[in-house]
Amino acid sequence: MTRPTSAAADPLLRVLVVGDADPLEAVTEAVTRGFDSVSLVRESALSSAVARVETVDPHCVVCGFDPGGRSPVERLRAERESVPILAVAADAVGALEAGATDVVDPAAPDPLVVARLGRLAAGERDRPTDESTADSRSILEGSSAVVWLLDAHGEVAYASPATDGELGISPDELEGRSVSRVVHPEDRDAVREAVAAAADGPLGASERVRVRLGPADGARRTAELRASNRLEGIVATVTPGSATEAERRLDRLQRLGETGRDLLGATDREAVYRRLCRGAASLEFGDGRIDLAWVGAVEGGEALEPRAVAGAGDGRLGSLARRHASAMGRAIPESASADRLTEGADEPWRERALEAGIRSALCVPLRYEGFRYGALVLYSTAPAAFDDPTRRGLERLGRVAGVAIDAMESRRALRGDAVAELEFVLRESEPLASIAHRIGRPLTIRSVVPTDGGGTVFATVPDGADEAGEPDGTPLGAVDGLESARSVGTVGGRCLLELRVAEPSVATAVAAHGGVVRSLTPTGDRTRLVLELAGPNDVRTFVGALERGWDLELVARRQRERSPEEAVALDAVLRERLSERQRQTLEAAYYAGFFEWPRETTGEGVADSLGISQPTFSRHLRVAQGTVLSVLFDEFDGLE
Known part of the structure; x- marks a missing residue:
């Protein structure tokens, strides 16, 4: 039998109604009243209705939908892929899933029922897919599905x-x-496989x-x-x-693990902050979720400042983060939680949090081996949202963030591109400060070698000041704590002194904490101390350690980036100063293991490989070493 493609081609509307429920009776009456030329065929049993589809060849089938069992919609669709099916059901989504072409509510008014059925009968099977899709979309626009x-x-x-x-x-x-x-x-x-399986299967x-x-x-x-x-x-x-609590807990652990791996793959601090916030904000709990996560960092001894924010919170929570950070100041506490903000101390940030609906908060430090790089702060509208397993997981995440930041700061230090220059006023006497005051001129520190109880310091002094002392001629050896002083040459036209100190000095203390003293300059009865700090050293922690051991005050802090041209310049100078033979000798000795201990080859062996005599090799090597060290220490200020 050939099916007409439109109502115009076949003016008699053929409708098959399957079932005898009350809603179907109402639809049948609406169709009878709404169409002038209609043929209604009723079948109560589904098996009979399936057979009727072939004999009646309806323009549209009307049936109910049972979400709890095998509905007529699924059976009819399996038998006839193209027939339009109008399902009378409250569950529009379920009916569409089962295969209905359109859905009307059992309580829908007659005009709506007539319009829907008329549209299907007028040629729904022959409409382009995008029209059919548009009709389906209209059903879902006001749905919660x-x-x-x-x-x-x-x-x-x-x-x-x-x-x-x-x-x-x-x-x-x-x-x-x-x-x-x-x-x-x-x-x-799993989703890709499910979609592919459905697409490969029958309609x-x-x-x-x-x-x-x-x-x-x-x-x-x-x-x-x-x-x-x-x-x-x-x-x-x-x-x-x-989800069950076990599923939620497993999901939280998996999210924490993913976030930890993301942190270790970050390339800078800002990326760590952003990934940490996103990962923490994605956590769900039985009674709620993270409404806002923010990371604050302390730089240069200033107050904690929010650097990244994530979560579903509105603008009020962003304001709360800034207020909370201000209240915390420079102090980054150990992991601390406020499980019920209504029971806490009367603090402005708590008041703002309660106004925003927040009922619990958690603060987790970002730390590594005593260094604290910032804090992760979380807010939730659920009281007591952070149980012990979740809190421990977030604390581990804070440590991972600390490790990630420490690693990138260490790499940055090794590249030599970050230096913090700190200036202190030293208010007490110590050997090097006493020497600076004795000679009345700045003391420029070239190198510090700490030893038990003291150390050896190499420093340069202006012309006219040497181990004899200046300006009153008093020998420097008379300075308290100074074991010996002797001139060992000149650097850049300045006298280079070797100073052996028998007691701790500020220079050895700075070196022990990872810093480098650059100069000590007498200013009245005090001494201006300038030093540099590079790499993973936390300035606040470093300053605190010095203040505990010495009577000094930080008066200035400057951050500067070392230019990558410095390394290029060193390479260029060495290539200019070394002869081709000297460079070849130095490279051959290095790669042959001549400088290893124990040596992997002898000077005679390297000489043979170069085709020169052993004395010639020794001469070239000694001159090359002297040139390298001279350029490094005289022109590039040593190892920084």
Whole structure:
């Protein structure tokens, strides 16, 4: 039998009604009254209705939908892929999943029923897919159901408005992109397989999978995703489920682990802050979620300052982060929580938090081996949101962040591109300060070699000042704590002194804490001390350590970047100063292991490899070494 393609081609409207429930009776009456030429065929039994489809060849089938069992919709769709089916059901999503072409509510007014059925009968089977899709979308615009229309590769052509409310994902952000972008990385393969299986199956085939869905930088929800093969394409319906506490705890642990791995892959501090915030904000709890996460950092001894913020909180919470940071000042506490803000001390930031609906907070330091680089602060609208396992996991995350920051600061120091220049006023006497006052001129420190109880310091002094002392001629050896002083040459026209101190000095203390003293300049009865601090050293911790041992005060701090041209300049100078033979001799000796201990080869062996005599090798090597050291210490201020 050849089916007409439009109502105009076949003016008699043929409608098959399956079932005898009251809502179907109401629809039958509405159709009878609404159409002048209509043939209604009623079948109570589903098996009879299936046979009737072939004999009657209806323009439209009307039936109910039972979400709890095998509904007529699924059976009819399996028998006849193209027949339009109007389901009378309160569960629009379920009916569409089962294969209905359109859905009307049992309480829908007669005009709506007539319009829907008339549209289907007028040629729904022959309409282009995009029209059919548009009709389906209109049904979902006011629905609370999360429904997506996908292609066989998982690209989203349509996402219902409920996607935003249920999952926190804007439909506009999802449409035109792969569904994988909102699926947990560990669940993406399962989703791809489910979509592919549904696409490869017959019309009506469906696959179910339990997945975690949500924005990449926010909380994810456990849900059931059902992918069904329909005329419009792959229809994916998402049913958010309430995960068990064990599932939630496992999910939190997995998120913490993922965040930790992300932190270790960061390339700078700002990336660590952002990834830490996003990872913490994605955590979910039985009674709530993280409403706001922020990371604060202390730089230059100033107050804690928010550097990254993430979460679902509004502008009020951003203001709260700044107020809380100000209240914390420079102090970064050990891990501390306020499980019930209503029971805490009367503090301004708590008042602001309560106004914003926050009921619990947690502060976790970012630290590594005594150095504290900042703090992670979390807020939740749920009271007592941070249980012990979650708190311990976040504390471990804080330590991982500290390790990541320490590692990148160490690499930065090794590259020599970051230096903090600190200036102190020293208010007490010590050997090097006494020498500076004795000669009445600045003392420039070239090198410090700490030893037990003292150390050896190499320093330069202006012309006219040497180990004899200046300006009154008193020998420097008479300075308290100074064991000996002798001139060992000149550097840049200045006298170079070797000073052996028998007691701790500020220079040896600075060296012991990773700093480098540059100069001591007498100023009245005090001494201006300038030093440099590079690499992973925390300025605040470093200054605190010095203040505990010496009577001094930090008066200035300057941060500067070492130019990469310095390293290039050193290479250029060495290439200019070394002869080709000297450079070859030095390289051959180095790569042959001549400088290893014990030596891997002898001077005679290296000489043979170069085709020169052993005395000639020794001469070239000695001159080359002297040139390298001269350039390094005389022209590039030594090892910094």
